[in-house]
Amino acid sequence: MAKRDEFDRAQARGGKRKADEPYAVSVRYDRRQQRVIVELNTGLVVLFGPEMVEGLQGAKPRDLQEIEITPSGFGLHFPRVDADVYLPGLLSGQFGSNRWMASRLGQRGGSVRSVAKAAAARANGKLGGRPRKNEAA
Secondary structure, three states: OOOHHHHHHHHHHHHHHHHHOOOEEEEEEEOOOOEEEEEEOOOOEEEEOHHHOOOOOOOOHHHHOOOEEOOOOOEEEEOOOOEEEEHHHHHOOOOOOHHHHHHHHHHHHHHOOOHHHHHHHHHHHHOOOOOOOOOOO
16 A cells, blocks of 8 residues: 555656646547547647557447546546557557557558569569478478
8 A cells, every 4th residue: 555655746746747748638539530539638639540549440430439538637448449548658659559559560561562672572583582481390
């Protein structure tokens, strides 16, 4: 259990953070735009598509209608899909865990077609192509 002075210090840190950083004051899902709309205490409005955020991709519009703001204002909770979004991370471009973000970047990189990539594939083909995998004995 936290001691009283630890609790007081944590309260002070939380108050300072809330004074220095933007936090959510309202949130809703717009079915027409297919976007989550978050209004911040600064007056800034942030919109994002659920498919961009880990835990929300594939969610049905009815599952996104209910959104809760955490007491600090730094988090959004989607109870119907049991997903949480950390607002400061979202604002800094972090749409999920490091592992999930890396997999998304890998998917994009692997699907990119460029002149350099095509030339490398042709050069590799002239050398006999990709080596065959050895079958397990």
